[in-house]
Amino acid sequence: MKELLETVVKDCGYTWRQGQVATYIPELAKARADATGIAVCDLSSGLSGAGDTDFAFTMQSVSKVVSLALALSECGEEKVFSAVGMDPLADPFNSIMRLEMDAPHRPHNPLINSGAIVVLSLLPWKESSQRIAAVSAMAARMTGRKAVAVNEAVYLSEKGTSDRNRALAWFLKSVGNLEGDIEDILDAYFRQCSLEVTCEDLAVLGATLAADGTNPVTGERVVSPEVARVVRTIMATCGMYDGSGEFAVSVGIPAKSGVGGGIAAAVPGRMGIGTCGPALDRKGNSVAGLAMLKRLSEELKLRIY
Ligand code: GLU
Numbered sequence: 001m002k003e004l005l006e007t008v009v010k011d012c013g014y015t016w017r018q019g020q021v022a023t024y025i026p027e028l029a030k031a032r033a034d035a036t037g038i039a040v041c042d043l044s045s046g047l048s049g050a051g052d053t054d055f056a057f058t059m060q061s062v063s064k065v066v067s068l069a070l071a072l073s074e075c076g077e078e079k080v081f082s083a084v085g086m087d088p089l090a091d092p093f094n095s096i097m098r099l100e101m102d103a104p105h106r107p108h109n110p111l112i113n114s115g116a117i118v119v120l121s122l123l124p125w126k127e128s129s130q131r132i133a134a135v136s137a138m139a140a141r142m143t144g145r146k147a148v149a150v151n152e153a154v155y156l157s158e159k160g161t162s163d164r165n166r167a168l169a170w171f172l173k174s175v176g177n178l179e180g181d182i183e184d185i186l187d188a189y190f191r192q193c194s195l196e197v198t199c200e201d202l203a204v205l206g207a208t209l210a211a212d213g214t215n216p217v218t219g220e221r222v223v224s225p226e227v228a229r230v231v232r233t234i235m236a237t238c239g240m241y242d243g244s245g246e247f248a249v250s251v252g253i254p255a256k257s258g259v260g261g262g263i264a265a266a267v268p269g270r271m272g273i274g275t276c277g278p279a280l281d282r283k284g285n286s287v288a289g290l291a292m293l294k295r296l297s298e299e300l301k302l303r304i305y
Pocket residue numbers: 059060061062093094113158165193257258259260284
């Protein structure tokens with residue numbers, strides 16, 4: 001496996017040149033654009049990786065998988081999916097347009113920004129510090145790490161440039177679809193996006209979902225098989241922003257990307273895959289990550305469709 005991953009990095013790494021690092025959160029603009037790494041956590045043979053497996057980046061939207069898994073476990077499917085939908089959206093992840101146009105003004109799914117903010121508000125903890133502690137504990141259990149910490153510089157940078165996310169949240173409040181202390185919920189959202197990981201962490205996170213909720217490295221049952229199934233399904237339909245349909249055809253694996261350049265993928269019953277590559281395409285997906293996942297999916301026949 002390691003040899004195959006090295007070939008994948010060698011053959012696909014150069015594609016980063018076709019993308020650009022996110023700049024709308026100033027701290028993300030400082031990322032090394034050419035960092036490229038991939039890791040696989042195979043459910044039978046364990047972890048292997050190639051390229052920049054030590055490169056640390058913030059989870060950004062990949063964290064939405066973690067908070068969704070937590071909310072489904074704590075509140076149940078019915079409560080979560082009465083507050084957010086489960087349908088893909090052909091608009092950018094931070095778009096406000098549909099939220100306003102489509103009654104009942106409910107986020108279309110839990111993996112866009114408005115949906116993730118609502119998901120956080122459902123968690124049974126009142127304070128931002130308790131919410132983020134619970135999300136980061138869930139991230140640690142899914143990745144098999146002792147702790148997953150917030151990158152303070154990215155958090156402050158995101159918080160300082162958060163007009164759009166604030167607009168989404170306050171709009172939701174104005175139509176009665178977001179309850180609680182809005183600034184406090186937003187604070188937890190900025191912190192969860194700033195949780196810092198490596199592609200190896202994302203491989204283990206993906207493997208936990210691939211193994212129906214049991215972390216294959218620690219052996220811990222983290223979420224129920226039903227929660228893992230629902231999360232994988234939402235990843236498959238909505239995980240790659242407005243590029244989810246194209247990704248389903250070309251790669252064919254449930255996956256979630258983030259503007260920090262990470263992608264976590266879960267191949268049911270087989271493996272988790274994590275990639276990093278901060279240079280993004282216009283939809284917000286890592287260019288090198290997409291190329292590596294496509295190649296690996298072809299080589300190992302991973303498509304689930
Ligand atoms: N923190 C980012 C934001 O709210 C997350 C976006 C993403 O990774 O899709 O804009």
